[in-house]
Structures are given as C-alpha cells and as structure tokens.
Amino acid sequence: MSSQQPNQVFVYGSLRQGFNSPAFEYMTRYFNLVGPGKVQGKLYDLGEYPAAIPSSEPAYIVGELFTIKSEEEFNWAMAQLDDYEGVFPAEDEPVLYRRDIATVLLDNGEKQVAWIYWYAGSVEGHPLVTSGDVLQYRDNKQ
DSSP, rough: OOOOOOOHHHHSSSTTTTTHHHHHHHHHHHHEEEEEEEEEEEEEOOOSSSSOOSSSSOEEEEEEEEESSOGGGHHHHHHHHHHHSSSSSOTSSOOEEEEEEEEEEEESEEEEEEEEEEEEEEETTTOOOSSSSSHHHHHHHH
C-alpha cells in the first residue's frame, strides 16, 4: 500500500446509486463508479440517514467505490463531500461524520484503499442494519 492519500471514496448511503438523490448526481459529475464493494464495519439507521461505524467484528457495510475523474479536482470535490457530510459544521452544530481511510473489498475480490465517512456520534438506541446494505434495508421497510 502506498503512503499516498487515496483518490477514491467509498459510499454507502445517499451518495449511492439507487437513492436518486441530488448528492448522487454530484458524485457522477466528479467521480467514476469503480464498482460495488464492502467495508468492515456496522451500519445503523438514524432515520434520515445511515451511520457507519468501524468494527473489528466480521460485519460489513455494503456500498460503492468511486474514483475521481480529474486529479486536479480531487481536493475541491472532497471538500464539497466533507461539507455535505457535516465534517466541519458551523460553530453551533455537531460534527456528524469524520473522513478516514478504509480498505474496500470489491465484489470481484480485489482490495482498494479509499476514503469513507464514519459516523462521529452515538448510535445507541438506533436499529442495526444487519445486512449492511441501507438500500435493501430501506426497500424492506416500505
């Protein structure tokens, strides 16, 4: 693994295909889909959005790996995602997520390193998404 920062991001919530959110439209403007994959961790339902937390247990979060289209736009594009994810909120607002590096296991068996947004708050009292797939979970709830 290189000491260089990754130019990829792993998404598991509203930035994924299937949510049909304006945020996904942003992803397709600046990032190319590499493919589906998973990251070790647990996923919780916070109502409006999911919360991923790292875990050493054999549990996985299902999502998609994206890579930046233009290296020159990477820092700017990630700053926009940081803003969307509440990494650096206004003074009177809580930090929602923190961006960190994770290993992504792609569906084809390949491993990649990418940025991920881990939830920075408490998940106590919130339902665990046992499948690790928030789209499947959301569809089953309807």
